[in-house]
Amino acid sequence: MKALHFGAGNIGRGFIGKLLADAGIELVFADVNQTVLDALNARHEYPVHVVGENAQVEIVKGVSAVNSTSDDIVALIAEVDIVTTAVGPQILERIAGGIAKGLAKRSDSGNVRPLNIIACENMVRGTSQLKQHVLNALPQQYHAWTEQHVGFVDSAVDRIVPPSEAGSSDPLEVTVETFSEWIVDKTQFNGPLPSIPGMELTDNLMAFVERKLFTLNTGHAITAYLGQLAGHQTIREAILDEKIRTIVKGAMEESGAVLIKRYGFDAGKHADYIEKILSRFENPYLKDDVERVGRQPLRKLSAGDRLIKPTLGTLEYHLPHTNLVLGIAAAMHYRSDQDPQAQELVGLLDKLGPQATLVQVSGLDAGSDVVAAVVKAYHAMP
Template structure:
């Protein structure tokens, strides 16, 4: 099997790329970063530090790389069996034009074998959204052929991949936690289902997408926002603070109650899943800054994301949400000189005030009780 993976950053190398390479897939990365292009072209491999109780160094070898904006990437799309991405939600639209060109070339070359595309992004049904971008870039007379021969497969991905440790000089070395989860919607594939160790096939993807979004993502974000409020630098320091932990755990239990109602999850198993997530945040070998985890607060406060979506679920089923409210208020207090969205948030809060800002960003009803609750919690924080 041949695969092309867009995005040779930490998640691309440490998670999806590693799983594909371990499965002996013939793997080519696509990226624009000059250092990654140069080093991967020269070395054809890199080391992954898997950190936990038993730390190991796992080499990845026999990989290659092309420039994602160039003809080589287009040519490969015409040939490969699988295409994956880990580029970040905002970059999907940017790579869609070249992907469309590759699909047109595939058709012209008469390649009738199925191609499956999986966007491995931290977003709900990211591949379906990517498909829209690709179809917007396709000529009208190519759409039917692509619909028939290309599977756009949604997935849920979960692995904490922090930035390289300070002092690391190898631009390809990457550190990951032991835990990883890659769940894909088996109903969306074209052709035979792939057999890749570490890829889990399901016919009920939304249950797993929301389980991850409402637990790991919700908890991670609230840990970061409350951690920053309490003066902690790392996720580990924040989650070991009893006051922070109490709210984070409470918020995950509130969002978990929504999942149990919506998907029939087993309550004891879900409690164990929450416990597992908390232990991952405590991992002493992962040095993850609260500022990094909290970045892009406007996206994280949007209606379909990790804070507001579970809150809406609690309203739908008339469930408690006091801890989620505190988490949302803390997100509005997030500050970062390095993050344009944090700057935008501050500007909006200064010019419009907390209520109008929250309503605009989240889509919540201005006159709702929950908006009043968040604003009240926000005003109590300094």
């Protein structure tokens, strides 16, 4: 079996690429970072530091790399069995053109072996969104062939992989937590289901996607935003701050109450899931900056993402959302010189003020109580 993975970054090298290579699949990374590409092609292996209890260094072997903007992509997509991505939601549209060209070549060359494409991003049904971008870029004459021979498989991906502290001396070294979860929608595969240790198959993906995105990512984002406001540098420092921990736990419980209503989760097991997440945030072996976890605040404040979607759920089921409101207000205070979305947020706040900014970014109703509550909390924050 052969795989092409877009995005040789933290999750690419530290999680998805590692699982594929460990399963004995011949793996090619596609990226745009020339330093990483050159190092992968020079060494064909890299170290993954798994930290926590039973810490160890694992070497991922037998990998190579291509530039994702080159024509190498087209030939690879015509021949591989699996395509995966971990590039960030905003990059999916950019890689869709290359994937479309590859599918056209695959069809023209008569390759009818099943191909499955799996986006591994923090998004609800990210692969389905990638599919739309690919179909937009693909000439109509290839659409029926693509429907017949290509599976677009949605997934949920969970492993905390911050940029490695050793990254400046070794561009390939990556540090990961012990925990990992990769869950894919088994109803969307083309051909036989693959057996890849570490990849779990489900026919109930939405429950897993929402459970992860609206618990871990909701709590993580709020830890980052409140942590930055309180002057903490890392997620660990922030979650050990009792005032922040209480709000973060409260927000995950508010979001959890929605998930329990919507998907019938067991309340006790969900409480354990929240406790496990809090302990993962405390991981003393990971240095995860609040600035990284809060990155791209406009995406994180959008209607379908980890702050607003759970809040909309609380409105739907008439449930409390006090802590989620504090998290949203804190997100509006996020600042980063490195992050264009943080600059844009500041520009919007200067031009429109907090109420209109929130309405524009989140799609919440201008006259709603929840918007008024966020604006009040926003002004009350330092």
